[in-house]
Amino acid sequence: MPTPDYVSPDHIRARFSRAMSAMYRAEVxxxxxxxxxxxxxxxxxxxxxxxxxxxxxxxxxxxxxxEERHGAIRVGTAEELATLARLFAxxxxxxxxxxxxSPAGVPVHSTAFRAVHEDSLGISPFxxxxxxxxxxxxxxxxLREMAAGLLAKRQIFTPKALALIAQHEAQGGLTDxxxxxxxxxxxxxxxxxxxxxxxxxxxxxLHDQHRLxxxxxxxxxxxxxxxxxxxxxxxxxxxxxxxxAIPPKAVIEGPPRRQLPILLRQxxxxxxxxxxxxxxxxxxxxxxHTARFGEIEQRGAxxxxxxxxxxxxxxxxxxxxxxxxxAERDPGRYQALLEQAFAAFPDEAQALxxxxxxxxxxxxxxxxxxxxxxxxxxxxxxxxxxxxxxxxVYEDFLPVSAAGIFQSNLGDEARTEYGSNANRxxxxxxxxxxxxxxxxxYENTQRRSLLACEAQLGVKLL
Ligand code: OOG
Ligand code: NI
Numbered sequence: 001m002p003t004p005d006y007v008s009p010d011h012i013r014a015r016f017s018r019a020m021s022a023m024y025r026a027e028v029x030x031x032x033x034x035x036x037x038x039x040x041x042x043x044x045x046x047x048x049x050x051x052x053x054x055x056x057x058x059x060x061x062x063x064x065x066x067e068e069r070h071g072a073i074r075v076g077t078a079e080e081l082a083t084l085a086r087l088f089a090x091x092x093x094x095x096x097x098x099x100x101x102s103p104a105g106v107p108v109h110s111t112a113f114r115a116v117h118e119d120s121l122g123i124s125p126f127x128x129x130x131x132x133x134x135x136x137x138x139x140x141x142x143l144r145e146m147a148a149g150l151l152a153k154r155q156i157f158t159p160k161a162l163a164l165i166a167q168h169e170a171q172g173g174l175t176d177x178x179x180x181x182x183x184x185x186x187x188x189x190x191x192x193x194x195x196x197x198x199x200x201x202x203x204x205x206l207h208d209q210h211r212l213x214x215x216x217x218x219x220x221x222x223x224x225x226x227x228x229x230x231x232x233x234x235x236x237x238x239x240x241x242x243x244x245a246i247p248p249k250a251v252i253e254g255p256p257r258r259q260l261p262i263l264l265r266q267x268x269x270x271x272x273x274x275x276x277x278x279x280x281x282x283x284x285x286x287x288x289h290t291a292r293f294g295e296i297e298q299r300g301a302x303x304x305x306x307x308x309x310x311x312x313x314x315x316x317x318x319x320x321x322x323x324x325x326x327a328e329r330d331p332g333r334y335q336a337l338l339e340q341a342f343a344a345f346p347d348e349a350q351a352l353x354x355x356x357x358x359x360x361x362x363x364x365x366x367x368x369x370x371x372x373x374x375x376x377x378x379x380x381x382x383x384x385x386x387x388x389x390x391x392x393v394y395e396d397f398l399p400v401s402a403a404g405i406f407q408s409n410l411g412d413e414a415r416t417e418y419g420s421n422a423n424r425x426x427x428x429x430x431x432x433x434x435x436x437x438x439x440x441x442y443e444n445t446q447r448r449s450l451l452a453c454e455a456q457l458g459v460k461l462l
Contacts, residue, residue, distance in 0.1 A: 006173025009092030010115065010123040016091055016183045017126035020071060020190065024227045027192050027292075028272065031227060033244050034294050038229045038237055039066065045232040052232065059361060059390045060122040068230040070127040070297075073190060073222040074108060074215065076151040078430035080222070081132050083157060083165075085431055087186055088113040088128065090168045092120055095130075095435045097396050100422035104403030106212060107137040107418055109427050111435050112397055118361070118445045121395065129397055132430055133216045137418050143209050147217045150197060156221045161185035190224040192274075192292070200278040200287055212406075215291045226268070226295045234265050234298035241269065246294065249408045250328045253401035255311065256338040259347045261300025262358070263311060263394045266401050268295035271409040293409050301391030302442045307357030314341040315400060328408070349391060350382070359392040359442040361449045364456045373457040378450075387453055392445055396438045 025032040042065060046053040056062040075081050085095060093113040100109050108131035115121050135144050157165075164182045168174050174182055196203060198218045206214040216222070231237045235257055241248045246269045254265040271293040275286050303311055318334070318341040319327070327334035345357075352358040362378075368386030381387040428434050450461045 004173070004175060007176055007179040009090065010120045012174065012179045012182065013091035013093060013115065013126050014067065014124035015179065016186060017067065017069065017124055019183050019187055020224065021069060021227060023187060023191065024224055028294070030246060030269070030272070031294050034246055034269070034296065035229055037240055037244055038231045038296055041237050041240065042232050045236070055390055058363070058388070059393070061393060064122060064125055065230065068125050069227050070129060071190070071224045071227045072129040072131070073224055074131040074133060074212065075156070075222045076133045076147070076216045078132070080156055081130070081430050082432040084130060085113070085433065086165050086169070087157070087161065087189070090165055090174065090182060093128070095431060095433070096441060097438045098424045098427060098435050099397060099399045099402060100420070101131070101399065101403055101406060102134070102137060102418040102421040104407060105417060106403060106406045107134045107210060108132060108212070109134060109423065110402070111427070111431070114395060116436065116441045118448070125395065127395065129402070132427065133213065134421075137421060138209060138213070140209060143205060146202065147206065147213060150217050154197065154220050156189050158185045158188050161189065189221055191221065192223045193219045193221055194276055195220075196276050196278050196289070198278060199280045203278055203287065211290070214289070223292070225291050226293050228266070228295040228297050231296050231298050234267060234296060237296050238267050250331045251334055251404070253404040254398060255315070256335065256342050258342070260349055260352070260391070261298060262303060262345070263301070264297055264299055264398055264401065266295055266297040266405060268293050268405055268408060295405060299393050301352065301358040302394040303358050304356055305439055307352070310345060310357065314345060317341040349389070352391065353389060359446050360389040361392055361445065362387050362389045362453050363449065364453050368457055373459050376459060378461050381457070381459070386457065392442055
C-alpha cells in the first residue's frame with residue numbers, strides 16, 4: 001500500500017501558530033498594535049546592529065523571527081490536560097519542563113508544550129505555556145466541589161478535533177486537508193467565550209477565592225490569555241509602548257540588559273476588562289471579566305545547570321536587596337540592584353563557554369573546511385577561526401518571571417498564600433506522561449552540532 005502524503009507536524013504547528021495569531025489579533029486589537037511595534041523595532045535593531053543580524057542569520061533565528069510567539073492557557077482537570085497533550089502532539093509539541101507557581105500565590109503548576117529538535121524549532125518555535133488549576137490547594141470544600149462540578153460538565157474540544165487527534169494517532173499523520181480541518185477545529189478550544197457558564201453569584205464566589213479560579217472554571221474553554229511576540233530590543237519596545245496607548249507594567253522580568261542577552265526578559269501590558277454574560281444576566285446587567293493581556297519577550301542564551309544556578313542566585317540577591325518593597329514600586333532601584341548583582345555573571349560568549357555556563361551550537365567555518373584541522377582541540381579550533389560557536393537560544397520559561405506576569409494581571413487584591421507545593425509526579429500523572437528535562441534538550445542540540453563538526457572536519461571533539 002502506498003504511504004499517504006502526510007503534512008509534517010512542524011508545518012501543522014506553523015499553520016496553527018499563524019491561525020492563532022490571526023484569531024487573537026481579531027479578538028484583541030491591542031495585540032495587533034503590539035505586533036506592529038515589535039516588528040518595527042526588530043527591523044531598526046537589525047539595521048543598526050549588523051553583527052547581531054549576522055549571528056541571527058547563522059543560527060536560523062532570523063527566518064523564524066516574525067513567526068515567533070508563545071501563548072498561554074490554563075486548564076481545570078487532568079483529563080483536559082491529557083487531551084491537550086495529545087492535541088499538541090499532532091503538531092510536534094512535547095511538554096518540556098515543570099513550573100510550580102504555588103510559591104507565588106498562584107494555585108497552578110505548568111509545563112511548556114514546544115518542539116524540541118533544532119530543525120523543528122527552525123520551522124516554528126511556537127510554544128504554549130500550559131497551566132493546570134490545583135483545586136486541592138483551595139481550602140473551601142464547598143467551593144472546591146462547585147468548581148469540580150462545573151469542570152466535569154464541560155467539553156473543551158470539538159468532536160471533530162477529538163476525531164482527528166485519534167485519527168492522527170491511529171494512522172501516524174494527517175493529510176493536507178485533514179491538517180487544515182484540524183487547525184480550524186483545534187483553534188475552537190482556545191477561542192474567547194463571552195458567555196460564562198455560571199451565574200453572577202457563582203462567578204463572584206469563584207472570583208473571591210482567586211481571580212484565576214474564576215478564569216479557569218467559569219467559561220467553556222481555556223481561552224488563550226496572551227500571545228507574545230519576540231523582540232530583539234525589549235527596553236526600546238517597553239519605552240515606546242505608551243506612544244501606542246499600550247501601558248506596560250513597570251518592571252521587565254528576568255535578567256538585566258546585557259551585551260550578550262541571557263535567558264528571557266519579559267514585560268506585559270495590563271489585562272483588559274471585558275464584557276461577559278452570566279447565565280442569569282439581563283442584557284442590561286452584563287458583567288466583566290479581566291484575564292487577557294499582552295506580553296513581549298526578548299530571548300537570549302540558554303544556560304547550563306551551572307549557569308542557571310548562578311542566574312537564580314544573582315536574581316535572589318537582587319530581590320533580597322529590595323527589602324520587601326515591591327519592585328514595581330521602585331523600578332529604578334530594582335534595575336540598579338539587578339545590574340549590581342549580575343556584574344558577577346560573565347558577559348562575553350567565550351567566557352560563558354569556557355566556564356560552562358551556556359549551551360552552544362558549533363559550526364565549521366569556510367576556513368576550517370578548507371584547511372587541515374586534524375589533531376586540533378576545540379578551544380584551538382575556535383581560537384584559530386576553524387569553528388564558530390553561537391549560544392543556543394533559550395526556548396523555555398522562568399518561574400519567577402511567570403509569577404510576576406501572573407501577578408501583574410491578577411490585580412492588587414491581597415495575595416493568597418499556598419506555600420511551596422511542587423508536585424511534579426502529580427502533574428505528570430495528570431498529563432499522562434513525564435515532562436522532558438529542558439537541559440537534555442539543549443545538551444542534545446549541542447552534541448549534534450559537535451558531531452557534525454567532527455564529521456566535516458575529521459576531528460575528535462566529544
Ligand atoms: C501564564 C503566565 C506565564 C510567561 O511568559 O512566563 C507566562 C499565564 O498567565 O497563564 O506566560
Ligand atoms: Ni507569557
